[in-house]
Amino acid sequence: MAKNISPFLLIVTMEECGELVQACSKVYRHRNKKRDRKLLSEEVGDVLAMMNLLCEAGLVDLDIVENKRVAREKKMKKRMKKRR
Numbered sequence: 001m002a003k004n005i006s007p008f009l010l011i012v013t014m015e016e017c018g019e020l021v022q023a024c025s026k027v028y029r030h031r032n033k034k035r036d037r038k039l040l041s042e043e044v045g046d047v048l049a050m051m052n053l054l055c056e057a058g059l060v061d062l063d064i065v066e067n068k069r070v071a072r073e074k075k076m077k078k079r080m081k082k083r084r
């Protein structure tokens with residue numbers, strides 16, 4: 001675990017996650033308009049960048065990340081299949 005945790009890194013990550021939440025809401029609320037999908041893509045990019053920086057800073061255990069990612073994808077695919 002990193003000893004010197006940058007508050008700036010964590011704060012910007014929180015802000016970018018908030019922007020991603022807002023972008024998801026706009027795609028839903030405005031019924032999937034092109035400009036909102038572009039914004040969603042941009043915010044996903046921002047969050048991916050912050051996740052990479054969290055990894056580089058030693059704040060994230062990539063084994064836990066991968067296990068959780070696989071489990072979450074499996075669960076979501078199952079749930080989405082039921083909703084069709």
Ligand SMILES: [Mg+2]
Pocket residue numbers: 016019042043046
């Ligand atoms: Mg952003």
